[in-house]
Amino acid sequence: xxxxxxxxxxxxxxxRAANLPCNHSTISGNEYVYWYRQIHSQGPQYIIHxxxxxxxxxxxxxxxxxxxxxxxxxLPHATLRDTAVYYCIVRVxxxxxxxxxxxxxxxxxxx
Amino acid sequence: NAGVMQNPRHLxxxxxxEARLRCSPMKGHSHVYWYRQLPEEGLxxxxxxxxxxxxxxxxxxKERFSAEFxxxxxxxxxxxxxxxxxxxxxxxxxxxxxxxxxxxxxxxxxxxxx
Numbered sequence: 001x002x003x004x005x006x007x008x009x010x011x012x013x014x015x016r017a018a019n020l021p022c023n024h025s026t027i028s029g030n031e032y033v034y035w036y037r038q039i040h041s042q043g044p045q046y047i048i049h050x051x052x053x054x055x056x057x058x059x060x061x062x063x064x065x066x067x068x069x070x071x072x073x074x075l076p077h078a079t080l081r082d083t084a085v086y087y088c089i090v091r092v093x094x095x096x097x098x099x100x101x102x103x104x105x106x107x108x109x110x111x
Numbered sequence: 112n113a114g115v116m117q118n119p120r121h122l123x124x125x126x127x128x129e130a131r132l133r134c135s136p137m138k139g140h141s142h143v144y145w146y147r148q149l150p151e152e153g154l155x156x157x158x159x160x161x162x163x164x165x166x167x168x169x170x171x172x173k174e175r176f177s178a179e180f181x182x183x184x185x186x187x188x189x190x191x192x193x194x195x196x197x198x199x200x201x202x203x204x205x206x207x208x209x210x211x212x213x214x215x216x217x218x219x220x221x222x223x224x225x
Contacts, residue, residue: 034212043115043202043216044154093212098144098156098167 004088009106012082018075020105022088025069032093033064035073036101037084044087044101047073051093078109113138115205115217116185123223124193132188132220136205143186144204144214145178154202160186193224 012018087104116135160180180186204214
């Protein structure tokens with residue numbers, strides 16, 4: 001699986017958009033970009049994933065650059081409950097493989 | 112649709128005892144994954160199972176740890192002769208058969224070895 005690079009921490013004001021970047025310059029053509037988050041001491045939560053097109057769901061939007069070497073997770077209106085560690089993971093879509101969780105980005109949403 | 116269930120949520124064992132952690136996947140999910148998170152560390156994959164089969168156990172310690180996912184009932188992660196270094200949060204996740212990348216995690220079992 002391709003390696004990803006994320007900033008260790010970010011702050012965001014409550015109500016503003018949170019833009020979390022991820023670099024994955026060695027991504028392969030069949031690898032997807034997945035985003036998960038872990039709110040303190042809870043189990044990780046799936047957010048969104050995509051291959052090359054931008055994706056949006058009720059939680060977030062995922063913007064993938066045309067060369068697929070980087071992506072941005074956007075939380076459009078961050079709330080205090082969005083404070084968490086966010087993980088960007090690149091892997092092939094498969095019947096089942098383990099995820100390799102890196103250190104992620106610790107997002108702090110400030111009042 | 113109930114989420115992934117894990118029990119117990121907290122487990123205290125003395126050194127040398129056995130720990131049994133249970134995981135019931137979401138309805139319709141036939142793939143189960145176990146991860147471990149040591150204090151102040153990231154999540155580490157342990158094992159991936161389908162019903163009655165271990166598919167990938169590359170993250171399991173070679174001794175004392177075992178996992179199963181029987182035809183009926185929950186998946187079980189068993190740790191024999193626990194040591195203090197086994198103290199951690201153990202998370203179970205499940206996924207539908209065709210979407211291994213969408214893993215839904217349970218609340219975890221926090222094991223404390225005294």
